[in-house]
Amino acid sequence: MSTDSSDVAARLDMTRPHPARRYDYWLGGKDNFQADRDAAEAIAAVFPHIRTAARENRAFMQRAVRHLAAEAGIRQFLDIGTGLPTADNVHDVAQRIAPESRIVYVDNDPLVLVHARALLNSSPEGATAYIDADARHPERILADPALRSTLDFSQPIALLMVAVLHFVEDHEDPWAVVRHLVDALPDGSYLVLSHATFDPLDAETIAAMDAVNKNIRPLFSPRPFADVARFFEGLDVLEPGIVSVSDWRPQPGPRPTPAEATGYGAVARTS
Numbered sequence: 001m002s003t004d005s006s007d008v009a010a011r012l013d014m015t016r017p018h019p020a021r022r023y024d025y026w027l028g029g030k031d032n033f034q035a036d037r038d039a040a041e042a043i044a045a046v047f048p049h050i051r052t053a054a055r056e057n058r059a060f061m062q063r064a065v066r067h068l069a070a071e072a073g074i075r076q077f078l079d080i081g082t083g084l085p086t087a088d089n090v091h092d093v094a095q096r097i098a099p100e101s102r103i104v105y106v107d108n109d110p111l112v113l114v115h116a117r118a119l120l121n122s123s124p125e126g127a128t129a130y131i132d133a134d135a136r137h138p139e140r141i142l143a144d145p146a147l148r149s150t151l152d153f154s155q156p157i158a159l160l161m162v163a164v165l166h167f168v169e170d171h172e173d174p175w176a177v178v179r180h181l182v183d184a185l186p187d188g189s190y191l192v193l194s195h196a197t198f199d200p201l202d203a204e205t206i207a208a209m210d211a212v213n214k215n216i217r218p219l220f221s222p223r224p225f226a227d228v229a230r231f232f233e234g235l236d237v238l239e240p241g242i243v244s245v246s247d248w249r250p251q252p253g254p255r256p257t258p259a260e261a262t263g264y265g266a267v268a269r270t271s
Contacts, residue, residue: 017216019167020109024084026054031084031111039216046208047201049260056261057194058086060245061162062093064192064267067249068158069097074190076157078147080106080135080181081164085118090160091128099125104150106141108134135164136172138180156188163263165231166196167218178231185270193231194245194265196222200258228264235268242266 017039021032025040032040044050068074075098079090082105094101105119105128116130129150133141141147151157159181168174182191198206213220229242240248244258245265 018109018111019164019218020081020083020107020112023054023163024086026051027058027086029084029086031115042212042216043209046212047205047262049256049262052256052260053196053262056246056256057163057263057265060194060248060263060265061090061160061192062088063249063251064265065090065093065158065160066097067267068190068192069094069101072190074156074158075101076151076155077101077103077160078106078151078157078181079103079160079162080141081161082107082112082119082130083163084109084112085115089119091119091122091126095123095126099123102127102150102152104129104131104147106131106133106135108132135161135177136168138177138184142181142184153184153186155186156190157185158190158192159185160192162192162194162265163196165193166221166223169219169221175230182235182270187270189270191232191235191268191270192265193228193268194263195228195231196220196263197224197228198222198262199224200244200262222262225264232266232268235270237266237268 014033015035017036021036022040025032025037065077077090077094091101091103094103105116113132119130120128122128127150129146131141131144131146133144161178165174168177198209225242232242242264243266244261245263246255246261248265
């Protein structure tokens with residue numbers, strides 16, 4: 001992993017919002033700039049539940065990793081669209097259960113690269129690595145030496161694409177991206193995926209969100225259930241299926257409604 005300061009500085013545009021930094025802001029983090037905060041607040045003005053949605057998506061990821069590590073025996077994780085380091089990242093959750101777990105993180109935000117050392121704080125028994133790459137280019141991720149030196153492709157791997165594919169537009173074919181990655185995984189691997197949706201929202205909220213979205217880049221592309229289900233074609237989707245992220249194997253007690261969480265989540269196994 002290279003963290004050349006001149007390269008990072010050249011790529012770090014503080015005037016343009018980035019999804020990872022906006023997400024960090026909604027989660028209460030401090031690794032964001034005014035442009036990120038302005039975009040985040042513009043969305044929150046028309047959808048006040050956005051912070052709840054961000055927290056619920058994060059909690060879904062943590063429950064999914066916990067299940068795969070504790071119940072399915074998975075010891076390898078490839079997390080694409082990692083975001084800025086915060087409490088209970090993938091390696092924190094997995095290595096708490098199985099210290100020998102190995103994790104590769106992938107993101108394209110130069111600020112995530114700056115803070116990647118926090119993602120590389122592995123247990124002595126396991127390993128972590130970071131790849132500076134874009135989810136739109138799966139072939140580059142799969143060809144990166146850090147991936148092959150950290151993960152053993154003769155053993156099952158959990159691929160995480162959590163809250164990232166709604167930033168890949170239809171013309172960029174996010175379904176082909178997922179297929180490319182899943183096809184490269186060993187048998188018995190898993191896909192953990194969450195995706196924003198407007199399905200549970202009323203027409204007025206959708207119109208307001210669409211109006212805000214026109215002025216924010218990268219374009220935000222929430223998708224209906226049928227389009228999200230396409231990511232899981234040919235895979236064995238675990239119970240309870242493709243559901244609101246809040247409803248995927250939740251902890252006991254009250255939880256947000258699908259209209260507050262505004263995201264589908266599921267875990268599926270390859271053959």
